[in-house]
Amino acid sequence: MGILLGIMKYRSDISGLRALAVVPVVVFHFNEAWLPGGFVGVDIFFVISGYLITAILAGDLAQGRFSLLRFYDRRLRRIVPAFAAVALVTALVSLFILPPVLLSGFGASLRAASIFFANRYFLSVTHYFGAAPDEVFLLHTWSLSVEEQFYLGWPLLLAALFHPRLKRWLPHIVGTLILVSLFVATRNAVQRPVTAFYNSNGRFWELMLGAWLALGYVPRLNRIWAEVAAAVGLALIVATLVLFDPSRIIFPGLSALVPTLGAALLLWSGEEGRRTLVGRILSFAPIAGIGLISYSLYLWHWPIIAIHRYLTFRTPTPLECVLLFAVMIAVSAFSWRFIENPFRHTVRVPTRRMEWRGVATGVAMLALLVGIGTLFTATGGLPARATAGFLKSEAIVNTFWRGREACLLGRTSDRERDCRFGASAPDAPLFVLWGDSQADQHGPGLDRVAREVGMSFLQLTRTGCAPLAPETGGGALQSRETIDCNAFRAEALKRIIEDPKVRFAVIAGRWTNEPALGPAMARLKAAVDQITAAGKPVLLAAPIGAFANGGGRCIVRRGFMGLDDAMCGLSRITSDAQAQPTEDALRAIAANTPGVTLFVPRPLFCDETACHPRKDDVPLYFDGDHLNVEGSLFLAPAWRSALEKAAAAVSRPGS
Structure with missing residues (x-):
């Protein structure tokens, strides 16, 4: 046992594990019924992140070359450029399709995501009458904010614990923090599920689980036990993806131990260059290739799905999912090749001046996004884009x-x-x-x-x-x-x-x-x-x-884009059949x-052939059933x- 030293070498099995994390998330967001446990991919990402980042930090600290400036330079180069590209494109699209109230909300979420506070923001606005998920194009950035909040303090804590007088307490402190965070997650999952989902304090244990592994507080595995660990790890993750149903389990909390321990076992089994059977499968070029672009794929997938749902008022068909996934892969590969990599690998041995420049560039990009978000919110969603008649209808719906x-x-x-x-x-x-x-x-x-x-x-x-x-x-x-x-x-x-x-x-x-x-x-x-x-x-x-297409929301969304709102209603036969029981x-x-x-x-909202969420030009519904x-x-x-x-x-x- 002991501290994992040295520079982290590229492990293709970890790229494969990233693919095993991101693809289920995408499938889950396409249609929850297809892969009920797909949402745990985010938790797997947290374990991977904690493992990789802590391994690098521990190596730097052990060899006396740790620099907080260098760490944040690397972090900003890794995170910000791809995020900024997604945010800017999404903001541009939002200008054309989001009415003022929703654009103002988008601006608030953009601002929160750009200061890595999205999880707290979405927690504050998630309530019964909050925006529908397909109206929140940056909803997925909550997980990015959880990670960055962790990395605001983790390098400093780790550096302090590497002091000769404190180093022997390092495993005890990290272990205690894991247990405390897991307790918070479990308590919240039982009593306050929404808080449990977004609260970073109840998610930190997943990152620290990866950190614990990276710090070397586990025994070395021989070949046979490595094969067993890899097989069990993969089985835990696959079982979670197939069997976990968010409507039937308490999550996150103790249940999150299943996929996160699975991820930890896979990481552990591949240490010291071991190539298990599962590791070789994960290293298969197409799988590892998706893992390489997994960050960009995660960033792009939700805006693409949400905008499709926003425009069509339905989940994508299987054929549309295939086409949308192809678009995601193409855009993500482009982002990885021409945005992520150039910024990450600008220089191999950066000077202190270059590190300051990298931090300043990252902060400037984020400040630009904050400014755009503030513009959207301060103006009330740029209402000059809409007609007076539309603004009246929007006000009626949202009063x-x-x-x-x-x-x-x-x-x-x-x-x-x-x-x-x-x-x-x-x-x-x-x-x-x-x-x-x-x-x-x-x-x-x-x-x-x-x-x-x-x-x-x-x-x-x-x-x-x-x-x-x-x-x-x-x-x-x-x-x-x-x-x-x-x-x-x-x-x-x-x-x-x-x-x-x-x-x-x-x-x-x-x-x-x-x-x-x-x-x-x-x-x-x-x-x-x-x-x-x-x-x-x-x-x-x-x-x-009820109106499946959103009732009042449908009227506003279609009306802003100058489209007919006939699809916002419902046939009388369907309405009668739904209401009869x-x-x-x-x-x-x-x-x-x-x-x-x-x-x-x-x-009273129906005629002989159809039911309507409006009377003449006056919307009568707020959403689909209020x-x-x-x-x-x-x-x-x-x-x-x-x-x-x-x-x-x-x-x-x-x-």
């Missing part, structure tokens, strides 16, 4: 109801004050609007009607938390979101049932988000039964109907439960009739 921040996203400390709407009189008859975002969207229409009829309502809503009877059990692996959602359900039911001022409840939700409609309807029925047993009527609101289940609850009435708004304010107000007359029926049932005997 949120005032109750959303406080009453759906929970950004209030006083729900009683901030989430009570309708008539302002203290003695106005009160009802409760309970549900998720499907209930929140009706706030503007209900507010108008309630004012007109002299009623008020308290909005009890939470994103992604359908109005159902709380789940019981679930065990220690329940996410924080699930735990909080069930607590909210219990609180809402208690308020509706026990508050004597509450006359009745209006319930709306996206029950199709639940794992199965049947059990969800049973839990809805259980909640409704509790409310009606307390002598309080219930008005159920069926879903408004949920609507029939709600009708059954209403028919079999005294005191329950049903409001079905979906047909109304904007105008859409909610459009339903106000229908809501008035439904509310009057529910209010009348309050005093009806037996209700």
Whole structure:
């Protein structure tokens, strides 16, 4: 055991491992169903990066030639030119296809990616009403930011630990940091999955796993054990790619040990020039060739896929995937040959002056990108590119109801004050609007009607938390979101049932988000039964109907490019077929439960042949299945009739 010394020699098996990391990521982004675990390619990249960079750092430190300036010169030459090329081309394309609101968001992401803060930025803007993935062309740069955040501190820490008095503590400190970071990742994966995905603190252990291997804290392998390690490593990675399903596993965390240990075993098995059978397969020229261009391929793949999805509103067909992959390979090979390599290998023995020049050039490139991003955001997405009519439509689509921040996203400390709407009189008859975002969207229409009829309502809503009877059990692996959602359900039911001022409840939700409609309807029925047993009527609101092509977003995207928005709608036959199971289940609850009435708004957006996310030239939807304010107000007359029926049932005997 001991520190790995010397200059890292090129290993073709590592290039092959890079290919094994990047190709699954591309396939996963083409279509998740084709390779469910393809997303772990990023984790494999982290292990490779930690291994290679730490090996170089350790060699320099051991031989007394470490220079922080040289390290960042190399790093910027490696990372920035190819990234800048992708960012500039993507920014140019965005100018022509992204409307102002989306271009402003692109500018913010470009700025964040250019200061290697993209992971934190995307964490801050990832929420229920955030941009769709195909509208975020630089989404993949989160992983680049995680790496660079690690390398801001790792060289300094490693240099400090190489001090003679601290060197004996190096393996203990690195091992402890791996365990701490893995603990953070596992805790977040269980309780806060989105945070776990983007949080660099929970990803650093993967880079340090590669670093641990590079520092030599593992025994040397003989030929037989090297073959075994390589075979097991490959098996772990392949099993992960095929068997891991992001909707069914807790990731990252302990589960990420499977692909990362697989990568570590493959790296370990190929040390000291050993050529295992698996290593020879990975070294096969076409595979290793993809590995050589893997950085550029990773950078280019997502903008190409996202822009295709943005323009077509669908995933690529198999034939389109083949063609797009060919384009990616060609562009990436060009980038590797004419952008990456010239900047990386400008000089073989750079002087200190050249190193300063390299750092300055890299920083200047990043500053240029920050400036472009700031221009896009500061101007609100360069609205002069659009017509006044379009800007009006875009504003309608993106205008949120005032109750959303406080009453759906929970950004209030006083729900009683901030989430009570309708008539302002203290003695106005009160009802409760309970549900998720499907209930929140009706706030503007209900507010108008309630004012007109002299009623008020308290909005009890939470994103992604359908109005159902709380789940019981679930065990220690329940996410924080699930735990909080069930607590909210219990609180809402208690308020509706026990508050004597509450006359009745209006319930709306996206029950199709639940794992199965049947059990969800049973839990809805259980909640409704509790409310009606307390002598309080219930008005159920069926879903408004969904548009697969994005509804309001489709109208904005097509409209900005001057294209017809007919594809934004849906045939009446398809809409009826999609809605029938949920609507029939709600009708059954209403028919079999005294005191329950049903409001079905979906047909109001349809004519005999099609359903539309707009009325005349006014968009009514925000996205594919949420109304904007105008859409909610459009339903106000229908809501008035439904509310009057529910209010009348309050005093009806037996209700």
